[in-house]
Amino acid sequence: MAREASTDDVPWLTPAQLEEWVALATLITTLPSALDAQLKRDAGLNSFEYHVLVRLSDSPHGVVPMSDLAVMAQGSPSRLSHAVTRLERAGYVERMACKEADRRTAAVLTEAGRKKLEEAAPGHVREVRRLVVDVLTPEQLAALGDAARVIVKMTAPEVADVIFSRKRPG
Amino acid sequence: MAREASTDDVPWLTPAQLEEWVALATLITTLPSALDAQLKRDAGLNSFEYHVLVRLSDSPHGVVPMSDLAVMAQGSPSRLSHAVTRLERAGYVERMACKEADRRTAAVLTEAGRKKLEEAAPGHVREVRRLVVDVLTPEQLAALGDAARVIVKMTAPEVADVIFSRKRPG
DNA sequence: GCGTTTGATTTGAACATTCAAGTCCATGTT
DNA sequence: AACATGGACTTGAATGTTCAAATCAAACGC
Numbered sequence: 001m002a003r004e005a006s007t008d009d010v011p012w013l014t015p016a017q018l019e020e021w022v023a024l025a026t027l028i029t030t031l032p033s034a035l036d037a038q039l040k041r042d043a044g045l046n047s048f049e050y051h052v053l054v055r056l057s058d059s060p061h062g063v064v065p066m067s068d069l070a071v072m073a074q075g076s077p078s079r080l081s082h083a084v085t086r087l088e089r090a091g092y093v094e095r096m097a098c099k100e101a102d103r104r105t106a107a108v109l110t111e112a113g114r115k116k117l118e119e120a121a122p123g124h125v126r127e128v129r130r131l132v133v134d135v136l137t138p139e140q141l142a143a144l145g146d147a148a149r150v151i152v153k154m155t156a157p158e159v160a161d162v163i164f165s166r167k168r169p170g
Numbered sequence: 171m172a173r174e175a176s177t178d179d180v181p182w183l184t185p186a187q188l189e190e191w192v193a194l195a196t197l198i199t200t201l202p203s204a205l206d207a208q209l210k211r212d213a214g215l216n217s218f219e220y221h222v223l224v225r226l227s228d229s230p231h232g233v234v235p236m237s238d239l240a241v242m243a244q245g246s247p248s249r250l251s252h253a254v255t256r257l258e259r260a261g262y263v264e265r266m267a268c269k270e271a272d273r274r275t276a277a278v279l280t281e282a283g284r285k286k287l288e289e290a291a292p293g294h295v296r297e298v299r300r301l302v303v304d305v306l307t308p309e310q311l312a313a314l315g316d317a318a319r320v321i322v323k324m325t326a327p328e329v330a331d332v333i334f335s336r337k338r339p340g
Numbered sequence: 341g342c343g344t345t346t347g348a349t350t351t352g353a354a355c356a357t358t359c360a361a362g363t364c365c366a367t368g369t370t
Numbered sequence: 371a372a373c374a375t376g377g378a379c380t381t382g383a384a385t386g387t388t389c390a391a392a393t394c395a396a397a398c399g400c
Contacts, residue, residue: 011296028198074199082356140320146310148193247349
């Protein structure tokens with residue numbers, strides 16, 4: 001491996017950069033599986049399915065067109081379609097036609113789905129607290145968030161625009 | 171450590187906390203797939219397979235017992251076994267018995283494997299730079315790393331001990 | 341010595357995700 | 371009117387991951 005540390009051509013990281021990157025790399029592999037595990041264990045849902053339910057419940061009447069929902073939940077149309085099929089089979093969601101004129105399909109949260117989410121949410125949030133929010137100082141958490149927003153602007157610009165819509169004043 | 175009003179009973183996040191968490195949640199879903207995509211596209215490997223090769227190449231003779239390798243690469247024994255089977259099929263790795271007395275199986279990096287890695291690494295590092303290292307100030311990167319280390323201590327204590335062996339003084 | 345337990349690894353089936361078609365239908369085009 | 375075009379999903383097959391069971395050999399207990 002090249003051990004140079006120049007800017008553009010030779011791409012290696014400095015020891016300091018490498019150390020931070022290893023920390024982040026470990027974070028992005030272990031945190032998702034920890035959260036997945038909790039949800040799976042306590043609610044029988046995976047993170048994506050949970051996220052789909054959350055997005056639905058955040059919407060006016062729990063009704064969202066598939067294509068919009070896919071963007072919100074940050075998954076491909078296909079992934080969403082499969083997930084909605086599973087959620088439908090479980091009775092948490094239904095498919096229906098959008099309003100007239102809009103001939104897309106929409107997913108709707110059922111009562112059972114809303115209940116399921118209300119049941120699952122506290123445990124999930126508790127886990128987020130336990131693993132992330134409660135172990136960092138407010139300053140650390142803010143710095144983490146800032147860095148995350150900058151990175152997401154690179155990894156998924158469209159998502160960044162949608163998700164971080166409410167920018168803080170600065 | 172942050173000590174917000176409640177620790178166990180009332181689990182919801184404050185708006186500020188929620189905002190930072192959403193940013194992080196988006197990071198941990200989009201960054202892995204961005205990196206996966208680059209590796210898959212340019213080298214035909216997924217992140218885990220790549221990571222396995224890296225860990226092997228970092229080791230004395232490219233030889234590591236399966237169980238140790240699983241910990242280093244942060245995957246289950248089963249996941250590693252399947253991955254090594256694929257890498258073996260591709261000619262990048264071989265299985266062999268450990269030294270006498272130790273009756274475990276070890277994975278060994280082949281010449282082809284080492285070459286593959288040397289070929290794949292620059293593109294991967296370039297992507298890490300492009301998405302993460304080069305878009306943050308050194309201070310931001312350091313803060314991100316610090317927060318990541320704290321979180322990883324929660325999500326995977328054993329891994330934290332192994333990976334962050336060389337702690338900085340302060 | 342013989343049967344059991346334990347640790348390390350592998351295997352196979354179930355499930356999730358991706359990827360590349362396939363379907364359906366409305367809207368242009370000629 | 372007939373036909374291609376494009377959007378919005380859905381589907382099925384291929385691939386990867388998980389989970390539980392199977393293997394296999396050394397170590398232990400009696």
